[in-house]
Amino acid sequence: MTGIAVHGGAGTLDRAAMTPEAEALYRSALQEALLAGDALLKSGASAIDAVIAAVKVLEDCPLFNAGKGAVFTHNKTHELDASLMCGKTLKAGAVAGIAGVPNPIVLAREVMDHSEHVLLCGKGAEDFARHRGFQFQPESYFHTDFRYNQLLQVIHEEGAFLDHSVSTSPPDKKFGTVGAVARDVQGNLAAATSTGGMTNKRWGRAGDSPIIGAGTYANNNTCAVSCTGHGEFFIRSVVAYDLSCLMEYKGLSLEQACHEVVNKKLVERGGEGGLIAIDALGNICLPFNSTGMYRGWKYIDSEPFTAIY
Numbered sequence: 001m002t003g004i005a006v007h008g009g010a011g012t013l014d015r016a017a018m019t020p021e022a023e024a025l026y027r028s029a030l031q032e033a034l035l036a037g038d039a040l041l042k043s044g045a046s047a048i049d050a051v052i053a054a055v056k057v058l059e060d061c062p063l064f065n066a067g068k069g070a071v072f073t074h075n076k077t078h079e080l081d082a083s084l085m086c087g088k089t090l091k092a093g094a095v096a097g098i099a100g101v102p103n104p105i106v107l108a109r110e111v112m113d114h115s116e117h118v119l120l121c122g123k124g125a126e127d128f129a130r131h132r133g134f135q136f137q138p139e140s141y142f143h144t145d146f147r148y149n150q151l152l153q154v155i156h157e158e159g160a161f162l163d164h165s166v167s168t169s170p171p172d173k174k175f176g177t178v179g180a181v182a183r184d185v186q187g188n189l190a191a192a193t194s195t196g197g198m199t200n201k202r203w204g205r206a207g208d209s210p211i212i213g214a215g216t217y218a219n220n221n222t223c224a225v226s227c228t229g230h231g232e233f234f235i236r237s238v239v240a241y242d243l244s245c246l247m248e249y250k251g252l253s254l255e256q257a258c259h260e261v262v263n264k265k266l267v268e269r270g271g272e273g274g275l276i277a278i279d280a281l282g283n284i285c286l287p288f289n290s291t292g293m294y295r296g297w298k299y300i301d302s303e304p305f306t307a308i309y
């Protein structure tokens with residue numbers, strides 16, 4: 001089966017405070033992302049092209065914590081992370097801690113296709129973007145008042161926070177790291193993830209999203225995975241690769257592997273979050289252990305579905 005799934009972040013989402021209007025906005029953004037990827041899959045494009053198109057829609061949408069609308073660091077700046085992987089070639093590209101690039105996922109692809117490296121960080125990644133002709137945007141492009149107020153709520157605390165789990169944040173506002181996974185008509189898999197990371201992060205902190213094997217992984221033999229949640233736990237548990245390994249080495253189905261990783265291992269270790277995954281046959285799973293995860297999925301010949309809780 002050919003299909004695509006997207007997420008817009010997982011975390012502590014307060015159902016009682018979600019208005020029907022806000023819910024409709026989230027669902028329509030997720031649907032727009034699904035349809036952007038789906039249109040490419042229908043035209044015979046690759047899974048990589050489809051996941052990038054879907055993630056770009058979510059990066060451009062200020063509702064989500066990626067690209068425009070990303071969370072603020074402790075220094076009141078934006079540091080963006082993104083990665084992608086092709087399940088056919090096992091090639092991957094990633095960027096971490098970059099500023100000014102409106103679509104970090106496109107830069108991650110540039111790293112994959114036009115450098116000999118996998119992960120470029122900070123100023124070096126920005127220099128590479130300039131070298132490849134990328135347009136930069138001022139900080140004001142990424143600014144949203146909601147994210148700024150979220151930072152002010154926690155700026156005097158030590159830790160970094162999942163944007164959607166800042167306790168007093170009204171859930172009818174803007175949450176979520178974004179990602180997409182797809183299987184194309186040739187049977188190739190791909191995964192992509194993009195984020196502003198965690199509110200109030202400092203010291204150049206990077207989470208799981210730009211780390212291949214932790215936040216993103218794709219292998220045609222098993223599955224394509226994009227994660228969202230408390231990145232430190234996802235890095236330590238090598239979540240995306242672990243899911244693939246459970247299928248490859250232990251022969252688990254996608255559903256069994258998702259249950260093992262998200263509802264057992266991560267829960268035992270205290271890791272809040274979820275993931276989206278598609279296997280070599282096109283089966284889609286969207287497990288999470290938090291109260292909600294913005295998510296959507298669509299098979300090439302079906303209607304798009306979206307859900308939050």
Ligand code: ASP
Binds near residue numbers: 177196198227
């Ligand atoms: N996983 C991301 C990080 O830790 C955050 C998120 O998924 O919202 O940077």
